[in-house]
Amino acid sequence: MNHNLKTKFDLCVIGSGPAGIITVLEYVRVNPEKTVLLVEYGFPGQQVKNDLDDSIVIKNLVNHHDPYECTNKGLGGTSLTWGGRCVMYDEIDFLKDRPVINGECTWDVSLFEEVKKHVSATAVYFECGDPVFNVNEIPEFAGSRIAENFKEGDVTDSLLERWSMPTRFGSRYRKELEDCKSITLLEGYEARDFTEPDANGNVSSLTIRNVKNGEVTTVEANSFVLAAGAQESTRILLRNTKLFKNLGFTPPALGKYYQGHVFGKIAGVKFYGDPKKTDYGYLRNPDGTYIRRRFHFTQEFMLKKDLLNTIIWIDNPLYHDYRHKNGAMSFMYLAMITPVLKNMLAPPAIAHSITKGETKTVGKHIWNFLKDLPMSVITPAKIFSQRYLVKRKLPGVFLYNPMNEYSLNFHAEQVPVEQNRMELDQDGETLILHYDLMDADVESVIKSHDEIDKYLRSINCGEVVYWYPKEELAKAVRNVSKDGIHQIGTTRIADTAQEGVVDxxxxxYGTNNVYVCSSSAFPTSGHANPTFFLGAFAVRLANFLK
Structure with missing residues (x-):
């Protein structure tokens, strides 16, 4: 590993999350003679508290997680607490003429087809097996259904999510990064100021600041890639509007159209058939990778009904509701509200999704636990061994219900709107996040549940059971949905600088050698967790830069 910063690098990548690491490793793979500098804000032994997260102000903590629950500093970035879910975007996410998103789709289907060519290489980096995302294309499971009597029509059950180890990119790829002589890994440095682009749009250098002592260093490179996550990549650009000097204006979309996903539970499902024929948990491929199916809608149906792209999967009853009367679930709930244990078992955002911060009925959970002994202990022990004592971990916990009743977890697209945005405060440093759910977001979630209910009833497979009166569903969606983990839209791709920030x-825009490799460049959120698909963009960018 070369530490000579006086050298001009071929490529400088800022941020070492999955996107940054994939960009670096793939670039070196196709350009073995080139030199790369990878700059990371975090460093080994760094305290959790840091200046970047401390200088973020979130205006809506009901629907957006605290900064410390959204990102991680250090090699590997947010993959340090990432669950490992790998999901593909859909063609509908790239259609420009969907009325439901008000003309704010600024990429196109041809780009989708181009990026898909890099999905196989991406799957290798993520260690999630063959990138097949439809159960009907896997011989071992083709033709299998989610529940007795289910058949595919307007509603499908064949769309898959795949799961990595989960792969912690920092620990997984540190040795490879450090052993490569053409890569310089610089930890504990914050990217600060770019020089203005010259007449040809080339930016020559960037100043970086030592996080420990404040010392400032200048680095030179032929190309720069911002891969510091949506918040920090956007903040750097908002602070460096000089990069747009040759445009004569700052792209109006910079910092705007911030999206995540609408996420939560407002209903359950009651299947009519044999509960032993319900596919409530994970399938496992012959190669050992885990996959899981979800309810989805065909593209034609979503366009016909003007629905935002939404997936819904069957899930356990609410852990914090003691009325599930399941001793194992109560035991796991109690573990998740125990201060020391909860930090060991799950990231804060995931722990909150399980407990909802509820601690009022601990006694009733203890009773559930006692009455189900010894299975209250045996079942969690088996799950613990599968989740923590093997290399490829069980991604989550789903328990069989003999009543064939499960909750429904929705994960839905948001409408891109200008008022959801990131902006700098007057000090030029503090990042203010404005984030809210739109009426269209909420209405689409409710319509999606209604359509699944009608479909399940029409094929005599089951029914959706709402947990709230119809008139309270919109309020319930707003109360349960909380994101900020998936940060999308603030540096979006578009054909012009009037519409977007990057091409x-x-x-x-305005430069010839500065790039943004972040989900902030995605104009639409779709239903998909963005990490995997961003990896495909990173592979594509690294090959483009050669």
Missing amino acids: RDMKL
Whole structure:
């Protein structure tokens, strides 16, 4: 590993999450003679509290997680607490003429087809097996259904999510990064100020600041890639509007159209058939990778009904509701509200999704636990061994219900709107996040549940059971949904600088050698967790830069 910062690098990548690491490793793979500098804010032994997260102000903590629950500093970035879910975007996410998103789709289907060519290489980095995302294309499971009597029509059950180890990119790829002589890994440095682009749009250097002592260093490179996550990549650009000097204006979309996903539970499902024929948990491929199916809608149906892209999967009853009367679930709930244990078992955002902060009925959970002994202990012990004592971990916990009743977890697209945005405060440093749910977001979630209910009833498979009166559903969606983990839209791809911030090659408008490799470049959120698909963009960018 070369530490000579006086050298001009071929490529400088800022941020070492999955996108940054994949960009670096793939770039070196196709350009073995080139030199790369990878700059990371975090460093080994760093305290959790840090200046970047401390200088973020979130205006809506009901629907957006605290900064410390959204990102991680250090090599590997947010993959340090990432669950490992790998999901593909859909063609509908790239359609420009969907009325439901008000003309705010600024990429196109041809780009989708182009990025898909890099999905196989991406799956290798994520260690999630063959990138097949439809159960009907896997011989071992083709034709199997989610529940007795289910058949595919307007509603499908064949769309898959795949799961990585989960792969912690920092620990997984540190040795490879450090052993490569053409890569310089610089930890504990914050990217600060770019020089203005010259007449040809080339930016020559960037100042970086030592996080420990404040010392400032200048680094030179032929190309720069911002892969510091949506918040920090956007903050750097908001602080460096000089990069747009040759445009004569700052792209109006910069910092705007911030999206995540609408996420939560407002209902359950009651299947009519044999509970032993319900596919409530994970399938496992012959190669050992885990996959899981979800309810989805065909593209034609979503367009016909003007629905936002939404997936819904069957899930356990609410852990914090003691009325499930399941001793194992109560035991796991109690573990998740125990201060020391909860930090060991799950990231804060996931722990909150399980407990909802509820601690009022501990006694009733203890009773559930006692009455189900010894299975209250045996079942969690088996799950613990599968989740923590093997290399490829069980991604989550789903328990069989003999009543064939499960909750429904929705994960839905948001409408891109200008008022959801990131902006700098007057000090030029503090990042203010404005984030809210739109009426269209909420209405689409409710309509999606209604359509699944009608479909299940029409094929005599089951029914949706709402947990709230119809008139209270909108309020319930707003109360349960909380994101900020998936940060999308603030540096979006578009054909012009009037519409977006980067072009289809992720190159920053107004420059010739600065790129943004972040889910902030995605104009639409779809239903998908963005990490995997961003990895495909990273592979594509690294090959483009050669």
